[in-house]
Amino acid sequence: MQCDAETGIHKRITLDDNGVGDLQLLMSTYRQWHVPRHVSLAWSDWIHSTLNKSSLDVREGEYGLELVLDWSVTRISVVVLVPVLLSLAIGIWLNSKAWTDLATIQTAWGTASYIVTAGA
Structure with a gap:
């Protein structure tokens, strides 16, 4: 989702094949029972740099994730x-x-x- 913090609007975006592949890897890691610490830190760094533009200010972040989970x-x-x-x-x-x-x-x-x- 693309986030516009000023207006509070979220828009669905179309991803290229690389983006789809990255999110599939993220989801498969998320579904694992145990994830090693170095893997979870690598994903948190990727999310921070890719989605938040390496900024801690929420208004500068450009993208967000929508997770739709099922029962396990x-x-x-x-x-x-x-x-x-x-x-x-x-x-x-x-x-x-x-x-x-x-x-x-x-x-x-x-x-x-x-x-x-x-x-x-």
């Missing part, structure tokens, strides 16, 4: 399943110390429910 089934599954599985494992482990003691059972599953709630 893998990330959502990990975020939901890890606290649930961790709480079940800790609940069973704490409960295994005394299977018939009511206080132990309440403590184990109270702790497990706290873990799953804190994970949410």
Whole structure:
């Protein structure tokens, strides 16, 4: 998007093949689970020099990015399943110390429910 800070207007622009390739590389890097620090610093420098004209003044920046993201089934599954599985494992482990003691059972599953709630 081309930004006009004075009027507050954003216009879609047409990119050449090099621009499309650069943004495809940026998006593929963005979608990675872990990006090494030197790669993320290189991309931030590229964005600062290319889109912001190496200026810290917002009014001098000429371009902006519009990211339209979709759902990541893998990330959502990990975020939901890890606290649930961790709480079940800790609940069973704490409960295994005394299977018939009511206080132990309440403590184990109270702790497990706290873990799953804190994970949410």
